[in-house]
Amino acid sequence: MKTAILSASLMLLSSAALAQAPAASITQAVESYNAGSFQRAALQFYEVKQTDGNAANRAQAEYYLGQSLFRLGMYQSALAYFNAAFVAGPAHPYYLKGAEGLIKVAEALRDDTLIPSQINKYYNAQEFAAMDPMALSRINFYVGLLLYRQEKYGESMAFLGAVDESSPVFAKALFLQGVIHIRLGVRAAAARDEAGSQREYEQAIALFERIIDLSGREKQKALAAIARYDNIVRIWQLCTLNLARAYYGKGDYQKAVQFYERIPRFSQDWADALFEVGWAHFMRKDFGKALGALHTLHSPHFGEMFVPESWILKATIYFHVCLYEEAEENLKFFEDTYAKMIPVLRELTEKGLPNEAFSNLLLKDKLDEADPMAKVPAMVRRYILENPRVENFRHFLRSLDGEGRAIAETSEWKGSRLAEELAGIVTVQRNLLEKTAGGFVKANLLSAAQTIQGFSNHAKLIALEITPAKRELVKAGVSIKAEERGRLAPRPRVVDETYNYWPFRGEYWEDELGYYEYTVRQACLKTEK
């Protein structure tokens, strides 16, 4: 549809151009474009842009050079010319179309950082009001996303709230608003503003429910919604997880557990849900289920997943049920596995490596031994690589490499100034991408080090608490060995005959993951809390 409109508008332009002699070469370029000869059209538009004495022709050529390159799948090259039209401001006749072009390129390159940042820089609400509402909605969404990442929540909400209800990105915009409310809820809670925190969580819940309601909660309506909104299935899954988080934030742990348990097993969000439901069970003092959730998270299925907090939670639970030896064992595991990563991560992030050096972690499939990134612990590397943004970086890089090859191989452009200029654009962008990706890796390594350090301090606090607790036992004249202090709790009750009970004896069966439950010895003295 869009193509048809563009072609039609070009036909009109073509006749307008024909009427304006001496713009013969722009006429040829437009004819080539209309004939689908985009390589030739690009070359001709470039020549017009460079040489035509008529400013209107040059402006037109600039934009359609971008369009021709876009049609050739050379998104980065197209971006340069769309951007030129856009940053020239409203005086440029293709200013708004340039902005629309930028968003198309951003989506094609899966760039949710650089291009939105550029649009935000030159955002002109007055002029943008004349834009196609669907295109404007996309721009508002991407700018909102960018501002959300910069933690400018108020501004972000303003952009996200301006997304049209009929836009394909409407659900995404609602979702992001919900997430912002959760963040604000956390902030309010940290500031001990209980009422404010509750209000934010309520708003988040209302937004997530509204997104799920877009499905009509029935198949036919859901199929219609899938066809209408971008990536809505994933958004629905994320809404479930975030509803759980919002209820957790509100302190309604039972409801939080209900939503966490709706996250399908083996799905993308399952590991997060298991860890978080562990906390929800812990807050409900359902320690057996909390340990059961962590048992799945620590199973071979998840391999060496970077989950430092889960070991601290496990140790905390054991401490709460007075199983001090088990608590100490888990703290030791944390120290041996995670705490020893801190010096390695600190060394990497503090020795002044340029950002480009960090990018190898993402952009290279295999690292040389000499590469500093080879020192990144496997667990942390996997944690970084599992970030959804990594695939975007890789996609962007593949796209740039492909574009570089395509430019070099286009025979019609051989030796032309266009080819030279485009190759330069791609090279500059590739360097910029390496720097950005490297920055992303560095930030994540720093964050991992800080996270471990934070939990390492928690671990020390728990260890400090264990010592006086043991002393109390000795004072009370009872054994510090838990097995001499109390009885093992009975096995959990089987709900009904449609449930199966299996004892776990060290075998991990795939179908049992997610269904573990612990019973522990009742080792606390009656006076112990």
Next chain:
Amino acid sequence: MKTTRIPVAILCALWLPAAAYAQSVNERVHVLQKRDYSVKGKFEIGLFGGLTVGDVFTQQFAHTLTFDYHVNEALAIEALWMSSKLPFANGTRIAGSGQAEYKDDKNFRWGETYTGAYDQVKSDAQLSPSNADLVMLSNYIGVAVQFSPIYGKWSLFNWGLGHADIYLTAGGGVATTDYRKANGNWVDTGTYFVGSFGGGFRIFLARWLALRLDLRDYTFAARVEVPAQGGGGGTVETKIRNSLYLMFGVCLLFGGEAPVEIWSPY
């Protein structure tokens, strides 16, 4: 196979630091999960094919149609019809007293035949087995109770998981019987009450599909009237016959509790 009693296979044998799965003496880890293949309240229709095993003189094939209702996970009631002969025409009845004898039998029979042992006894030892030993079930209709206390799962080279239950069955019904004389004529030896008992296992392929292997013994008191040569009073041969059938079946399950699905917007 991992059953409620017998764990055997390890599904995931990946390395993991010891603390990750070590259980201390102060804790137990349990699995409590909804049965993947719950049968409670379900109906099951099965079509079986099989043969008798273990009988010295006779062998026959049979098909069985079963209809089960699973009262709960462990108990089912079954109605079944087993047949080795589809009646079309008995042929010409030979006049005479005693049990009806037919020649030129046109019924469709599933390989009702005698084993090599029968021929060997006849030719080598010049002996003839008792006629009651040759009586075979031709059609059986009955009911049974099925008790399946064991439900388990197994792993085949970690390719996937299978679920099965093992059951015992006992019941009774009525059956028509006959045997083939040396001259090829068939003798209708009457209708009997038959007791059956056996066992088997059911492998679930899907919530609606299962395969079953069934070993079932049918016991009845065969009675054969043997007319005297040249007239006069004949003799009666009786024997407790045990026909052991090994059957393989495909079963469709339907009804029962709908599986609990996590809500999805699809």
